[in-house]
Amino acid sequence: MSFKIIADTFSIARDATHFIQLKTVKKPRSDEQIWLAIEIEGETKYARSIVQNIVEVIEEMFFEKTELDTYERFEGTLKEVNLILKNLAEKHGEEATGSISAILGVFSGNELHLTQSKNAEAYLIRRGKLSMISEGLSGKSKDLFVNIASGELMPDDKIIFATSRLLRLMTQTQLVNIFGDGVTEAVDGLRELTIAENDLNLGATCIHVKLPQKNSTPLERAKTNPRLLKIQQWAKKIQNIVAEKISEKTKGTKVNFNRKGILIALVSIVLILMISVSVLMDSRRNQVLRDEYRLRIETMNQDLSVANTKGYANDKETANAILDKVEREARDILGTNYFRQEALALMGKTQEIRDSINNTIRIKQVKPYVDLKTKNPSIQALGMVTLDENFFVYEYNKIYEVILDQVLDPKVLDDNEVVTASTAMEDQGVVVLMTQSGRVMEYQNGQVSFADTNDVSWESGVALAAYGRNVYVLNPTKNQIYKYSRLRGAYTSMTEYNGDADLSNGISMAIDGNVYVLQKGGEITKLFKSKKQPFRVEGMPGDISEVSQIFTIAELNQLYLLDTINKRVVIVEKDRNGVAHYVGEVVFEELDNVKGFYVNKNEDKLYLLTESEIYQVDI
Known part of the structure; x- marks a missing residue:
């Protein structure tokens, strides 16, 4: 046996x-x-x-x-x-x-x-x-x-x-x-x-x-096959009809089958046999497919073991390639009527191994740390900065100050301007906001004012960043970063910071002494003293082409990249001699429309801003 x-x-x-x-x-x-x-x-x-x-x-x-x-x-x-x-x-x-x-x-x-x-x-x-x-x-x-x-x-x-x-x-x-x-x-x-x-x-x-x-005989399989049971029922009905007709015509006399009756009976028998053979062949094909999928599942389980081993050997590229292959094959099996539970289990195990290898944290059942709707039920937040460990959330014409987990009443910035970017100047105690028209406002101690520059007007840009008493404006259209220094009464005239880098696809910027410009497609360009520096990221397990914001400050050891499409924050250790390394990622599948984020100086808490809430996550 x-x-x-x-x-x-x-x-x-x-x-x-x-x-x-x-x-x-x-x-x-x-x-x-x-x-x-x-x-x-x-x-x-x-x-x-x-x-x-x-x-x-x-x-x-x-x-x-x-x-x-x-x-x-x-x-x-x-x-x-x-x-x-x-x-x-x-x-x-x-x-x-x-x-x-x-x-x-x-x-x-x-x-x-x-x-x-x-x-x-x-x-x-x-x-x-x-x-x-x-x-x-x-x-x-x-x-x-x-x-x-x-x-x-x-x-x-x-x-x-x-x-x-x-x-x-x-x-x-x-x-x-x-x-x-x-x-x-x-x-x-x-x-x-x-x-x-x-x-x-x-x-x-x-x-x-x-x-x-138990290996059943064709006759035994017929007894449990629904389609064969129907065929048997049809055959039984035909048999009963023929018997009734014969009984009506003969009434006990000798039966003489004419040629037409015999032909009908033979055709019925042949039809039943053909349908029976078809069903049995279909059953055989199903068994062959089941055996094939069973072998594929066994192979996929072995592949998962190999991927796990590769991951612990730090060969993440090979491990993730194997996991991607297993996931594709499991989805193929899900599209059939065979081994769906096993395929689902394989997909779950694949994600578990991938998370372990890639150091992925998945946020589950996270609750709001701050509910901004308590001050404005229709709020549509656009971004967030921090100053003196307090949050400042802005929408197109209002700013909300958050102290600990309490939201203060919003301040109207301007009835005619629309805010597009913001940064905080820790040394100056000022939140700086740029508007759609290219003007700059400051928020300090609950007061809003427009900021002047010694130039005729400010240079416009898609992102702001601050370092010391300087504000930097990223303008990819002109392939430039404009630097302004804050004085007592106004900002200096701009100076062009970028010397030799291609920033034409820049979308976000962060500064820790070095300037990091995030480009469309996930590339990061690093500059120091206006010169482009060697920079690449090693060990990245997958595509980061959808990242849209970059964050770091001098006190942090890592760069943080926000990917709102794939609902995650990717963490990269800052480079040494031009080589940075992937560290891990935080995935927030349950949160929609994340607009901004912040990591505290101890690098143990991540804050995520949606259109109406701030969420706090341990990392």
Whole structure:
């Protein structure tokens, strides 16, 4: 008797000296399958090829020589694997193979055959009790695999193949209990415990053995197939009609079928047969598709394990590419009538792994920190700045001062002007606002006034930023940043700050001594003393072409980028020698129409402004 096997896997390799792979090898039209859990520790470039060689030997030796029984084929396969590793060590040295901890298990009918090396262990949970089934299989021989253990499987057995000792993470009782909700939940629990152990590298395969569904005959399938049942009902009706007609005409006399009656009966029979064959063929096609999607889901689960490993090895680009592939395939399966729950689970797990790899914080059920509607139910905020740790929110002609979490009555800025940009001058205690007409206003101590410059008029721009007593105006149309210094009675004449940078696509600006200009498409241009500086961001896991605002100040160690389209703030560590690094992101899926943001000087709180509220988030 063959069992149905339900399995899930995970692996965590924290550095490049640990290579972990979890593989399943099986062939079409064969009930036998081999599961491999392997961890290779050491500075070896041959780790991936070692695993590939093992898989190829399994395919060639175990699944091809079917004239031998299962045990003999497994034994021959292990001898060939040992020989390959021995040749590799002789040719390139012992360090070429690294230290290999592995479990190799064969499921054949109702039997399990397994072997083990080094630190890898296999556990069996049966009737609520846990036992180690790999103990004593490692020998003193230099061969990787020495002994084989065999045993009979029983329905509802649960088996764990692990590349390291699991009982260092939990007790036997806890390990049994963690399997109570299924293999996927068990894997999730083991992953969380492994992550908590900062120094542990681990790969694990969790398997649940179940009784298979009985293989039914076509006749039995017909009894449960809705379409075949309808056909049978039609046939029964035809039979009853024919019987009634015969009964009416013969009334007990001998029946003489004429040619027309026979033809009708034959056509009916042929029609029924054709429909039956069509339904059975359709059923067969459905089964083929189910098998295909099942294999795809198994492959996708293995891909997730690889992505997880790549992520912990800091190969985020490869990890995210694998996750994108899994997500696309899961969406494809969602578009069919097969394995929808499994596809949804895969998508959820994909997001979970992606969030872990990319250091993503997702804000859930966040409540407003400040409700601006208490002062104006129809408020449509446009932006926000901070001054002396107080917020100043502006809409097109009003400004709202927020002290702690209390909103003061709004001040009308001007009945004829529309505010388009703003910044705060901490050293001067002034909020500076630029209007659509190119004029500049100041808000200080509850008073609003227009600010003059020694020039005839101010240069217009799309963004403002302040540093010390200077205000900077970004004007991409003229490819320039205009600098004004605040004096006692007015601002100086403008000076052109940009010397050699292309700012024609600039949309936002931040200053910490350096000037950072965010361009359309996500590029950041850095200037210092009017000169463009080398600047690039490494480790960015995805596209940031939709970011629209940049924020930093001298006291912060990071740059913050607001992406309102994808509802997130991307965090980038400031550069050293021209190279900045991606740190993480905060995703706010539940918030719409975010207009501005601010990060406090301790860099532990993020404030997000919508059209009518301010939200506070721990980061």
